[in-house]
Amino acid sequence: MVRFPVKFHLKTLVLPNVTTGCEGDLKDIQYDFYGTSIAVCDTAGKVQIIDQTQPEEKFHTFPHAHSGVVAGVDWAHPEFGSIVVSAGEEDHTIKFWKNVEGIWEESFPTGYFGNEMSVYNENFSLLPDDPKLGIYLENENISCLKFAPKEYGCCLFVGCESGAIYTLNFVKGRYDLQEIHSFDGKILTISFGPSTYSLTDIEESENDPGLAPIRFAVAVEGNSRIFQVLYKKDEQWISETIGHHDNAQCNTVSWGSNIGSHADILASGGDDKNILVWSKDRIDSDWIIRATINLAEEVSSVSWNQRGPTSLQATLKDGTTLIFKETMLDNSKYDLMAEINPEGEIFNSE
Known part of the structure; x- marks a missing residue:
């Protein structure tokens, strides 16, 4: 079971009351840097972003973000833009969701990083449908993912069922994907x-x-x-x-x-x-x-x-x-x- 993170307000314990509308079981829940928006995902392929900056919550829902279980979601540091990343456990994909003038849409995180995208590892490729909308890990089932602290740049770490851990670095409009380590078992947490x-x-x-x-x-x-x-x-x-x-x-x-x-x-x-x-x-x-x-x-x-x-x-x-x-x-x-x-x-x- 996945529980929304508890907040503290004036030393009072506050349990967020959020209705997500997810069809499957909740798989991951992550607050943004400011604690005002939430990204959630479920076992049925849905990714949802919930904006709590207004009195009435605003929902941005992508019901078929992935095919099958969504392994996890995470937020990039706001210095790099309003960006959420998600990963499909079974469809081998990493996708990016970007807030453009209040509208969330699937979009590769260009702009801050530049528009030229290339890949440096033969085990990875851009999604075949639209080369701007994500990354395909052909031989890996993804189990978890996490952005590194912003001081190290925009760097995403990806854990896999095979035990492999990969880094995805965005540098000067390009991204570099590298396997950095491998364990004898599924990566549960980073x-x-x-x-x-x-x-x-x-x-x-x-x-x-x-x-x-x-x-x-x-x-x-x-x-x-x-x-x-x-x-x-x-x-x-x-x-x-x-x-x-x-x-x-x-x-x-x-x-x-x-x-x-x-x-x-x-x-x-x-x-x-x-x-x-x-x-x-x-x-x-x-x-x-x-x-x-x-x-x-x-x-x-x-x-x-x-x-x-x-x-x-x-x-x-x-x-x-x-x-x-x-x-x-x-x-x-x-x-x-x-x-x-x-x-x-x-x-x-x-």
Whole structure:
């Protein structure tokens, strides 16, 4: 089950009440940078963009965006335009949806990037119907996708059922598609680390350390007990094996913000009914378990509040959503703030 991200307004928990009209089960839900528009997709091929900037929501619906299950959706940073990307799990396609003067339409993200499009990898091609409207991955079933932080440019990462991870870079009106790594199992989640260094790294550096190296965490199906962190060093992608979940599948991983913090922070969840919170003080130090949250059900997804690493949202496989907050003055513990049952009823903790 996929749950709309919970919002906080004046310290009050707000559960968005949105009717999507999706025919299939919701597959993915993503808010834009400002938190005012939502992109959703379902298992029946539909992509929908919901504008919440006005008192009455405005729906932009593409009922046959893909053939079969839509693997996921994501927003480009607004610096690159008002762009949503979607990927078909079974039709092998990546498509782009662009807001042009209030109208959403399928359109390759030209304009900002220029009009000249070319591909640099023989495993990919432009869609045969219309060479301006998407990218076709001939031999891959797509399982997830995610834009990197804007500081690294307009770069989309694509995870596949085969275990392959590809990057799609837009540079000077062209896009470059490259396979950067391959795992022995379906890519379940991609989560990027922040583009900033932790305060510890900054304080110990003689000069401004600048931009942190691009890094991301993945959960891989069948790769039980562990998740991986990949980072780029000297133009090479290095893989680290990080977490364990007591011989159970790790289903999800989420990287939190490190702004104003002396450590990087990650959360992972799995079939062992635990959420593990990981931290590292320096970019070259080891990850350690900061906190363990024991639950009654298996964990299907975790995500941090975008404004900071103190609030954590987890969805369990039975459809329950739990909201945790870091315990005051003790970052090794997390207090349960609220529970939302599968019917959407909110139960606040005292």
